[in-house]
Amino acid sequence: MYALVDANSFYASCEQIFRPELRDKPVIVLSNNDGCIVARSRAAKALNIPDLQPYFKIKSLLAKHQVHVFSSNYELYADLSSRVVAVLEEFTPQLEVYSIDESFLSLDGFSVDWRDYGLQIKQRLWRDIRMPVCVGMGQTKTLAKLANHIAKKSAKLQGVCILETVDDWHAVFKKLPVNKVWGVGARLAKRLHRLDIYSVYDLKIANAKHIRRQFGVTLERTVAELNGERCMNVDTQPGHKKQIYSTRSFGQKIQQLSDLQQAISQYASTAAVKLRKQKSVVKTIVVFIQTSRFIDDAYSNTITIALPYPTNNSCTIIAAAKQGVAQLYRPGLAYAKAGIGLVELDDAGSTQLNFFNHYQSAKSLKLMAVVDQLNHQQQQIFFASSGIDPFWQMQRQMKSPSYTTSLQQIPVIKIT
């Protein structure tokens, strides 16, 4: 049996953990630079606060309903996500972290009451972290996903849905639109409609060969998985990223080259930390800068840079990225966004030395290890090229404290 554990309105729920007085209140979380709504608590959904709306457009609606608004606090969400995973690991050693708020659990070989086990998972996460989740179970990942969706929609199920004997669920599947199936988006759903496939049930009983001919092998597998035939396994060791990107829109437009270089330094050092974490080195990077796309003289450009040798050293990567930006820069424009991609990666262990024997020195490897160690819990040192408190930094005016990752911001409990 597979289970999918998915947090309810994850970002909003994270904010409610340390603000218990907000737990049944409408809460929303905004995207980078306080742009759009990206999460809504249950109470906010009940008020029909629309998802993915630009914040400035519905400010007055939010004020009218006294909605509590938060900027995104990714440090907090990432930390709470890893705490959730740590609890889930006590329920099974076979686990795939699928996204920041979703994990697949393999329960193969377990002899437990599934519903009871699902409720235990849910209760433990609430007791230990105050994180509300739903649990879906099925023989396949596709069924576990679907079960989770049903658990979220049906109050009767108390957040746990088990799709064990799939045929018993046909009545429910007939009522669920086909785009609720994992991997079937709005566009694919439209094409399926032309074949009179409207519901999950219609897709489940569709002719697999027919589906393969018209839509390819991926959807054929989905049909098989809906019928309980496993085509995808819980992947406990997802492969390393083949490319690492760090890109961001600025809080305010940038005009000076030196400011652009500060920004790219910061993104480059973020990407380099990820690179070292997965024990890779980089051979080629890309750098891009762009103005707003909505102005008359919109400009965007990308440059590819081969590094002198494969490296994980932040200084080398930052230096190359800064040079790249200098080549892309056109004066007199207002830049809105920049980014770096580490696009050609290698395992740190298996790097080929090149003909002239240029390679990263042992000293440089050691230096990076020390930097990462110092910054492990929270940032202690950083590259001066990234600037100190620069004006273009992301705007997050309504950000909650870093309750769990900064000693200065740890919650204080007063006992009187």
Ligand SMILES: [Mg+2]
């Ligand atoms: Mg979720």
